[in-house]
Amino acid sequence: MEISGNSSAVRGVVLSGMMGAAALLFLFSSASAQTKPAQSGSDRQASLTLRLDRLQAVRDVQNLMSRYTYYQSAAMQDETIALFAQHTPGTRVEMLWGVYDGLDSVKKCYKLDHLQHSDLKKRAGVMQIDTLTTPIIQVAGDGKTAKGVWMSPGLDSTVVDGKPSAKWAWTKYGADFVKEDGAWKIWHLHIYGIFLTDYHKSWADGPQLKYDASYAGLIGPQMHNDRPPTTSWTFSADTVFPDDQPSIPQPYQTFDEKTAY
């Protein structure tokens, strides 16, 4: 009986041990299966939805900026203003001649300091086209903001004192975007100069027309920007191409004001 009793105990211990080991192995296998991705079904679906939204954002942001340049070439200022964030604090645009802080100033920028769509007399002979190429777009990991840069070969045609004037106007664009009510909007827009030159003059010849505060003088006598531009680089034979105007957006999780354009 003693032997029999011991055997029962041994049997119990062995059985428990084996069951425990099996359970541990099962759990380990299942856990390792979940390691990548370590998600439940609903988490996984949420992750897929976020990834889809971020991909959609890339397309939306590109369309948004292309609309901006399209509207600008036709002086469609009301449509342009509607592309900007309407109730997110800090909406801003930096033109080559200065910075406009806040939505009200942004409205002044386009309604007071740009040609108006209805002003056909002033618009006669004007053709200003910016194109957007070489895009780099990064959507935040949290899907709430996005950043993008573009190189923009463009041209600028006006009539000055009755004489037509045609210029090459190459710039760069940097922009931050934010989602408002389910739609992507321009939050910060910053235009950086490359060169502005009469069409028949080389960009390598100096002196060039400057992309700085003085550029405003080419547009109108009194501008309504809140402050001077923060960048004012224009190519000439004695300048070095800047490597941080704008900085190239890198993948990021949440928006950092320090990286704002």
Add this chain to the structure above:
Amino acid sequence: MENSACHERCLKEKKDSMTELRAVRRMLLCGLCLCFVAPLVALPARAQSQKKSREEITIERLEAIHEIENLMSEYYWMHASDQMKDYLMAYHTPGARVTNDLHEQSMVQTEKNTSAKQGLDRDARRIEMRSSPGFLHVHLEASPVIELAADGNSARGSWISPGLEADPPGMKPAPAGQRTTVGYWAWAKLGAEFVKENGQWRIWHLHVYSLFMTPYDQSWAEADPNSEGGGPPASSGPPGGSRGQGSGGAAGAGAPGGSGGPPGSGGSPGAGGPQQEEEAPLDKSTLPISEKWLYTPTAVYPDAKPLPPAPYDTYQFDRSTSY
């Protein structure tokens, strides 16, 4: 009787003991079986959780295409400000190369050619040369066609690239009577192939197909095709377009990407001549066809330089279609 009863009891105990031992043995066997079976039961669950849905695969492929477009754009943003681009290249994948049709030459890059020392040397040279004002190489990327292999392991893309350049005085010797800093139109087409290294898409092959290079005030129809696209005579041609890196090939005004040769070509700054130090002769059968083409009024526009990529399953090198 007592002896008999004792004998029977002993026999019974022995029998019970044997029965218990057999039971323990059975338990052991069962336990062992459970240990082996448990992971097998878990494996299908694991496989199920790792199996990607159609939606996941589609998302992954679209993300790859977006990363590749960003990657190529970053290459030319870096090129414009003449920053190091090495980190964008697939140096750890055999056969990485840059080909420039202006030079009719491919530069095969290997890990060996991008040793830390050489990388630092190049970086130092570039930083030094970046202080040279008057350098402008802006090449744009337009009309993208990007195809990801069905197996997801590689991708191919083509772009049309309008662009312009200017070089600092003295970098581009000018004929007598001409200014020393000249602005050039520099248009090209680009073909590129991509692979993933450590989870990141990288440029594996980059091929620059020249279209025309001409001074800003000279028509591309008037350019001299024998002078690197209408610029100064080839004999006095400029070094590779990128400051701080020799072309590694013939003198040239430096079309986008290929200008200055590929990162790691080992060219010395300002040296226009061949600089392929530490490189063995290349086996042309492993390289794409590279033939200089520049527009002239009698030239027929090439339809396959490059062909936009078509959908494909797995990357296979082909001299006539690979970039």
